[in-house]
Amino acid sequence: MQTQPSEIQYLRQQLTEFLRVRHLRKTPERFAILDKAVELSAHFGVDQLYNAMETEGYHVSRATVYNTLELLCEAGILNRHLFATNQARYEVARGSHLHLICRRCGKIREVDDPTLTERLLSETYDGFRPEYSSSIVYGLCDSCSSPL
């Protein structure tokens, strides 16, 4: 899950293409946000990305972050998930894993499972066109299940 130098290139290309087709503008903010999203890699929240950019001295408004993340989802570059918390999380759309969420402490653990995703997306749900999936198994994590 390491970010290869070529991946970001590819994703930028994908964004460029998407913007071209939709007649949207190539703004520096959009690419800066894409870069940071790829750098954060694992599920990140809006504020996490916002703060990371702020720390780095690159200022964008929260509104722009929200807008751009939605745009990147539209472009199929990111996936949006809503887990236990009431805060949207995003991830670069390359994973085929499921999420184990502890219902007590909220910790999220990823488990790779390529065949699960494949199974979910290859199905024909008559009329419905699958794009990506999100599977969550809720339960108690290691630490939370030991003590009562």
Add this chain to the structure above:
Amino acid sequence: MQTQPSEIQYLRQQLTEFLRVRHLRKTPERFAILDKAVELSAHFGVDQLYNAMETEGYHVSRATVYNTLELLCEAGILNRHLFATNQARYEVARGSHLHLICRRCGKIREVDDPTLTERLLSETYDGFRPEYSSSIVYGLCDSCSSPL
């Protein structure tokens, strides 16, 4: 998925037992909310349940609804899901289906898939104890995929 007369009996029994073990109190509100939750059956939101009870002339505060729904989740009677919207949805913990969510109109369709749940929960995730699962396939529904 019809509510049989015996199911509510069984669920009340389950709640009673849970309250007994945890030394919590058997309040009328808790049972009234359980009843209504079972009646609503499919995924319902907090306000939906609140309004249904209000209409019926049974008043409980929103805070109590929130508290009780969480309690019922703790008891394993309900499951809590966060789908596309930023509003929690609950359902009686008996389903083994996955959810197809249209990323454009947000419509949620249920598809039965008992083996999927079984597969997700029977796995041993070393240390993590699975309790229930939620699988979502995002995509475009019938109506939203036809027009550009």
Add this chain to the structure above:
DNA sequence: TTTCTTGCAAACGATTTGCACTTTG
């Protein structure tokens, strides 16, 4: 120059919290 984008701040809406009052055990 014409729109599309951005930034800012105010608005929103679901959920949580604090506290006085009530009820269960």
Add this chain to the structure above:
DNA sequence: CAAAGTGCAAATCGTTTGCAAGAAA
């Protein structure tokens, strides 16, 4: 009667929206 639970209203917090100013095309 002591502790737990309820109702109400205010507070939180993530997200959305309106609008003026700035930048792509």
